[in-house]
Amino acid sequence: xxxxxxxxxxxxxxxxxxxxxxxxxxxxxVVFTIVRSPYITEVNVVRxxxxxxxxxxxxxxxxxxxxxxxxxxxxxxxAGIPPTAxxxxxxxxxxxxxxxxxPVRESxxxxxxxxWTRVSDVPDFVYFNHSVHVRKGVxxxxxxxxxxxxxxxxxxxxxxxxxxxxxxxxxxxxxxSPQAVFASGSSGDRQRVAEDLSAVVEVExxxxxxxxxx
Amino acid sequence: xxxxxxxxxxGSTRQQPLVGDYTFGSVTDKISAIVLRGRTPRxxxxxxxxxxxxxxxxxxxxxxxxxxxxxxxxxxxxxxWGFAIVNFxxxxxxxxxxxxxSAILLLLRQQWRTSINRFAEAMTLFAVACAGLFPxxxxxxxxxxxxxxxxxxxxxxxxQFRSPLMWDFFAVATYATVSLFFWYVGLIPDLATLRDRxxxxxxxxxxxxxxxxxxxxxxxxxxxxxxxxxxxxxxTPLVVSVHTIVSLDFAVSIIPGWHTTVFPxxxxxxxxxxxxxxxxxxAIPLRAVYGLQDLVTARxxxxxxxxxxxxxxxxxxxxxxxxxxxxxxxxxxxRYMMLNRAFGEYGWCYWLLIASNIVVPQLLWFRSVRxxxxxxxxxxxxxxxxxxxxxxxxxxVSLSRDFLPSSxxxxxxxxxxxxxFIGTIGLFAALLFVxxxxxxxxxxxxxxxxxxxxxGEHS
Numbered sequence: 220x221x222x223x224x225x226x227x228x229x230x231x232x233x234x235x236x237x238x239x240x241x242x243x244x245x246x247x248x249v250v251f252t253i254v255r256s257p258y259i260t261e262v263n264v265v266r267x268x269x270x271x272x273x274x275x276x277x278x279x280x281x282x283x284x285x286x287x288x289x290x291x292x293x294x295x296x297x298a299g300i301p302p303t304a305x306x307x308x309x310x311x312x313x314x315x316x317x318x319x320x321x322p323v324r325e326s327x328x329x330x331x332x333x334x335w336t337r338v339s340d341v342p343d344f345v346y347f348n349h350s351v352h353v354r355k356g357v358x359x360x361x362x363x364x365x366x367x368x369x370x371x372x373x374x375x376x377x378x379x380x381x382x383x384x385x386x387x388x389x390x391x392x393x394x395x396s397p398q399a400v401f402a403s404g405s406s407g408d409r410q411r412v413a414e415d416l417s418a419v420v421e422v423e424x425x426x427x428x429x430x431x432x433x
Numbered sequence: 434x435x436x437x438x439x440x441x442x443x444g445s446t447r448q449q450p451l452v453g454d455y456t457f458g459s460v461t462d463k464i465s466a467i468v469l470r471g472r473t474p475r476x477x478x479x480x481x482x483x484x485x486x487x488x489x490x491x492x493x494x495x496x497x498x499x500x501x502x503x504x505x506x507x508x509x510x511x512x513x514w515g516f517a518i519v520n521f522x523x524x525x526x527x528x529x530x531x532x533x534x535s536a537i538l539l540l541l542r543q544q545w546r547t548s549i550n551r552f553a554e555a556m557t558l559f560a561v562a563c564a565g566l567f568p569x570x571x572x573x574x575x576x577x578x579x580x581x582x583x584x585x586x587x588x589x590x591x592x593q594f595r596s597p598l599m600w601d602f603f604a605v606a607t608y609a610t611v612s613l614f615f616w617y618v619g620l621i622p623d624l625a626t627l628r629d630r631x632x633x634x635x636x637x638x639x640x641x642x643x644x645x646x647x648x649x650x651x652x653x654x655x656x657x658x659x660x661x662x663x664x665x666x667x668x669t670p671l672v673v674s675v676h677t678i679v680s681l682d683f684a685v686s687i688i689p690g691w692h693t694t695v696f697p698x699x700x701x702x703x704x705x706x707x708x709x710x711x712x713x714x715x716a717i718p719l720r721a722v723y724g725l726q727d728l729v730t731a732r733x734x735x736x737x738x739x740x741x742x743x744x745x746x747x748x749x750x751x752x753x754x755x756x757x758x759x760x761x762x763x764x765x766x767x768r769y770m771m772l773n774r775a776f777g778e779y780g781w782c783y784w785l786l787i788a789s790n791i792v793v794p795q796l797l798w799f800r801s802v803r804x805x806x807x808x809x810x811x812x813x814x815x816x817x818x819x820x821x822x823x824x825x826x827x828x829x830v831s832l833s834r835d836f837l838p839s840s841x842x843x844x845x846x847x848x849x850x851x852x853x854f855i856g857t858i859g860l861f862a863a864l865l866f867v868x869x870x871x872x873x874x875x876x877x878x879x880x881x882x883x884x885x886x887x888x889g890e891h892s
Contacts, residue, residue, distance in 0.1 A: 223628065223641040232645070254587060381589030 260377040266336045269322050271371060278403065279367035285359055285401045296348040300335055303327045338372045339363060345383075345431050356397040357386070367403040387426050450887060451545055453727025457881050460728075464877050465630050467723055473870065476722065481866040487859020494852040495570060503573050505849040512832040512844035517571035520854050522679055522824045523707065524564035524861075525605065526700075528612070529672055530708020531557025535615060536668035539661075544886065545736050547879045548729045552719070552869070553712050554616040559864040560711070561609045563857040568601070570853070597681040604678040608671050615664045621647050622657070622878040676704040683827060689770035690831030693758070699751030706744040706790075707820035709737050713813035715865065717806055719874065728875055735803045741816065742797040748823075749791045766836055778843055779830045782822050789819030 257264050277283050286292060291299035303326040314320055326333045339362070341347050352362075359366070364375025376382050386393045455463070498505060508515040531553040538546035569575045581602040583592050592599045625647035628640035647653060680700035683691035713734065720729040759771035774783050793815050796802045803809065829844045868874070 223637045224646075229646065251585070377587070379587040379589070381587055384589040 255377070260379070261338075261374045262377055263373050263375075265371045265373050266338055268336055268372070269333050271319065273370050274366035274372060275368055275370045292349045293353050294350050296346070296350065298349045303333060338374050339378065341378055346433050347431070353400050354397060355390075356394045356400060358395055358400045358402065360403065361386075361393055365403055383431070384426065387430070388424060390424055451548070451730060451732060452880065452883055452887060453730070455727075455880075455884060457884060460880050460884060461626060461630075461877050463728070464873050464875050464880065465627055467869070468627060468871065468873055469630055469632070469636070471632075477866065477870060481863065481870075484859050484862035484866055487856055488863050489859075490852050491856025491860055494849050494856055495566075497849065498570060498853070499575070503571065505847065506853075507845050507847045507850055509842065509844075511835060511840050511842050512829055514571075514828050514832060515844055516846055516850040516854055517567045519821065519824045519828050520857060521564050521567035521571075522828070523821045524560045524567070524857065525608075525679060526676060526704035526707045526820065526824075527711045528557040528560040528564065528608070528708065529676060529701070529704035530712050531555075531560075532608075532612060532615075532668050532672045533705055533708065534712070535619070536665040537672060539665045540669060544883055545733055547883045548733055548875055549712060549716060549737075550879070551616075551619065551872075551876045552715060552865075552874045554612065554619065555865065555868045555872075555874075556711060556715060557612050557708075558609070558616055559861050559868075561605065561612060562864065563861050565605060565609065566857060568605075597678060597685045600678045601682055604671075604675045608675045611664070611668050611671055615668055618657075618660060618664055619876060620872065621645060622649065623873045623876060625649065626877055627873065672705075673701055676700045683831075688831050688835055689764075689766040690774070690827065693755060695751055695754045695758075699748060699754075702744045702747035702751065703820060703823060706741060706748050707817060709741045709744065710813040710816035710820070713737055713741070713809060714817060717810045717813070719869070721806075723869075723874075725875070728880065731804055734806065734809055735800075738797045738803040738809060738812075741813075742794060745790065745794040745797075745816070752787070752791065770831065770834065773834050774826060774830055777830065777834065779826065779833070782826055782830070786819055786822040786826060789815045790823060793819075 253259060278285070288301040288305055289298040290301070291297060303323060306323050307327050310320055310323060322333060325331075353359075362376060364373075366372070452460070506515055506517070508517075531550075534546050534553045535550045535557075539550075569578050572578055581592055581599065583594075592602075621644055624640050624644035628637055628644050631637045631640055677697040677700065680696035684693055684696040686692060716729055716734070716737075720726050756771055759767040762768075774780070793812055796808070796812060802812075833843055834841050
């Protein structure tokens with residue numbers, strides 16, 4: 220009886236069997252990598268804004284306090300985006316003729332708010348509250364990065380649930396003095412502050428599902 | 434031969450041959466001809482058509498379920514586990530006989546397993562496939578079933594490893610994988626036989642592809658035996674572990690009627706009991722239709738009946754202990770649970786269960802019953818029903834009456850409950866029909882081995 224298969228089938232079948240394992244493993248690795256890549260997470264990706272607003276200039280050079288613009292951060296879930304009037308407090312006098320700031324003046328003239336693109340946004344099924352984090356001593360830089368060194372705004376962290384949980388599991392490593400919440404600086408500096416203060420500040424690990432998903 | 438003839442006259446089952454008067458060639462012809470004959474018999478078409486119709490019923494009810502959600506079933510608080518879980522436990526239990534036959538009886542060198550292991554293993558696979566459907570359908574949001582898989586998610590969230598429902602997922606997944614490998618590895622030499630005997634080019638290529646280049650050399654056989662024994666060793670603990678973990682789904686909770694330490698052994702015995710009943714339910718029509726009475730002999734049926742009787746007695750002991758502990762514990766809720774089981778709304782289920790799982794199987798003590806094929810078939814069917822009722826009573830009756838009368842409630846299955854259940858029976862039957870049409874339902878090479886060994890016995 221003639222052979223059903225050519226002898227080359229031996230090699231072909233070995234290659235396909237082991238190849239299939241490698242391909243499946245490879246596909247999983249690709250998915251794993253893409254999900255964590257800046258393409259999906261937008262970490263370090265500068266977003267287009269109506270006006271190229273520089274936190275580096277306003278916070279780092281001028282020395283504005285975060286709360287000058289983000290007024291509701293201590294009392295509300297939402298930190299607050301300033302109305303155009305806040306910009307015009309200064310910019311009615313400073314750079315009043317700047318071409319770059321024309322959208323701001325137009326917004327002020329017409330009463331149409333500027334439509335900023337939100338950089339740090341958690342999904343709608345997450346109930347995030349700024350005020351409790353600020354009150355417990357989680358500094359702005361811990362989540363948003365050192366905006367005083369950001370000429371344009373980008374997302375500093377992935378905002379993955381894993382990232383939220385890192386702190387919720389071990390708050391003592393991230394929480395600092397409530398008085399220093401609005402200070403600039405790297406999160407490394409803050410960690411050192413935290414070691415001294417974690418004993419006095421009342422911090423609990425909040426990891427019940429209902430803390431964030433209500 | 435004279436000796437076996439004499440034994441037949443005396444009617445001693447022990448000495449009856451396990452296999453009829455065959456040679457290596459004729460036994461191979463007989464089994465492979467069922468698959469390789471050109472025309473598909475008409476009764477096969479009829480049976481498959483009925484099964485296929487029921488598969489359509491399954492697809493229809495699952496489609497409607499996905500459209501409307503689990504509200505189409507009779508489940509609600511407090512009975513949130515209805516038919517889906519009853520059917521899951523029933524199907525997964527049925528699978529256990531296949532694993533017991535193929536793994537434990539192999540390691541114990543019980544030669545009579547040879548004629549029935551192949552289709553019993555197939556039965557295991559198909560029963561696990563039916564069982565696996567139910568927890569997923571029961572999820573309500575089946576698209577999130579992968580939450581059960583521990584993979585490095587960006588959520589940093591892992592499945593709850595302390596939950597028996599999580600262990601269940603692993604137990605069933607392992608069971609399905611090992612059963613599939615065991616079945617397939619067992620098939621390889623037979624697939625090569627079919628490849629060599631097939632007339633049509635397509636069949637030769639298809640079977641040749643599946644036989645993975647098996648040539649039957651001494652080296653092949655030596656490696657094969659080693660692999661087969663290793664797989665049997667892997668499958669052996671599964672016979673005990675899978676249904677133990679299924680029982681823990683209940684036993685770990687605090688509901689009266691679930692919170693019982695006797696559950697693991699009693700579930701395992703029940704699984705073997707229902708599994709052998711299902712093997713008989715399949716074997717009896719198969720040997721009649723395909724004329725396999727001299728391969729699956731009276732001695733096989735007799736042995737299976739004995740296993741059923743033994744495991745049935747363990748199950749009866751489980752029922753007895755449940756009732757005893759309900760009284761002996763002095764616990765009000767346990768006592769009420771037992772009274773409610775026997776005399777409550779679903780009391781008739783309990784007495785039907787006692788009748789079909791304890792009373793009727795006692796007939797198997799009689800040799801004449803074990804040798805009456807129609808009676809055995811009826812008893813096997815009765816046990817299948819009884820074991821389903823057992824799971825119904827455990828799941829539904831326990832939930833319907835818990836500690837607080839304010840949270841009592843009844844469960845009434847809806848049309849969709851029944852349609853889904855009957856649909857899976859159709860799926861099971863359809864898969865079996867495809868299996869007996871395309872693959873040898875009795876292991877050819879193991880029958881040849883058995884012939885060789887029994888020749889030595891008789892000379």
